[in-house]
Amino acid sequence: MSTRQRRAAPAASGSLAGGAPRPRRRRRGPGWVPKQHGAWAMLVAPPLVGAVTSGPTWRHALLGVTWLVGYLAYDATALWLKARRRRRWWPPVRAYGVAALALGTALLVTTPGLITWGAVYVPLLSASLALSAARRDRSLANDAVTVVAAGLVGVVAYGLGVDAEPATWLPGASSAEAWLPAGVLTAYFLGTVLYVKTMIRERGNRAVLAGSVAYHAALPVAAAAAGPTLAAVVDVPLLVALLVLLAARAVVVPLRAPGATPLQLGLGEIAATVALTALLLVG
Numbered sequence: 001m002s003t004r005q006r007r008a009a010p011a012a013s014g015s016l017a018g019g020a021p022r023p024r025r026r027r028r029g030p031g032w033v034p035k036q037h038g039a040w041a042m043l044v045a046p047p048l049v050g051a052v053t054s055g056p057t058w059r060h061a062l063l064g065v066t067w068l069v070g071y072l073a074y075d076a077t078a079l080w081l082k083a084r085r086r087r088r089w090w091p092p093v094r095a096y097g098v099a100a101l102a103l104g105t106a107l108l109v110t111t112p113g114l115i116t117w118g119a120v121y122v123p124l125l126s127a128s129l130a131l132s133a134a135r136r137d138r139s140l141a142n143d144a145v146t147v148v149a150a151g152l153v154g155v156v157a158y159g160l161g162v163d164a165e166p167a168t169w170l171p172g173a174s175s176a177e178a179w180l181p182a183g184v185l186t187a188y189f190l191g192t193v194l195y196v197k198t199m200i201r202e203r204g205n206r207a208v209l210a211g212s213v214a215y216h217a218a219l220p221v222a223a224a225a226a227g228p229t230l231a232a233v234v235d236v237p238l239l240v241a242l243l244v245l246l247a248a249r250a251v252v253v254p255l256r257a258p259g260a261t262p263l264q265l266g267l268g269e270i271a272a273t274v275a276l277t278a279l280l281l282v283g
Helices: 003-017 039-054 058-082 087-110 112-133 140-159 176-199 206-225 236-256 262-282
Strands: none
Touching: 039 058, 039 140, 039 176, 039 262, 058 087, 058 112, 058 140, 087 112, 112 140, 140 176, 176 206, 176 236, 176 262, 206 236, 236 262
């Protein structure tokens, strides 16, 4: 028996003893599932608050599905551009892109007034994708763009409600009742960006930690100062209390638990977002 035959014999006998060899499980290509766990809370909270505040309609369900699928298409496209448009990153871009286009068309057919929001979202989307192509998708600038886009969808959702203001050039944009919750959520999410950076990409960076702590410390002060205005949409003392807790978290967690995993951070952000969303919904 040759050396090659002797080496092959154990493998062959093992296959016979254990039955037919198992086929290898085909791994799903990249880009199908976003890795930002906390992003889901940011995607859901603004449109939910906008819908409930103005009076839910069936159009909100269509907007919500379109928004979530649109995010999947955006995330896959951003990763594809970052990967220098490699072929293996293309399938989710195509699949989610087609689905988002179909849903977006249905949304605009049923609510054509929303098309004017394209004047706002197209520049935001273009800026974010350009930053992704330049491999600056994790930059503070790109994070700010995505947070603003997420916050604004709360105003869009408000414009679809049964109790919304009469249609304007940007549906929902004429009402303070739309902007105040959207502003609170946007300010909170911007703080989340800084907090997460102190835990992952900028862990140990004292300057970023100082900026995060200063921003979080300013939020409850700003909320208290704007209390007479915010009182129309939220219980201000409870909001200030929550923001104080988040400010304490911005200090304690980076210093005491710097090894927290992205999943743990994402779950923490979901819990904080649920608490803030509940305050805004109760009013």
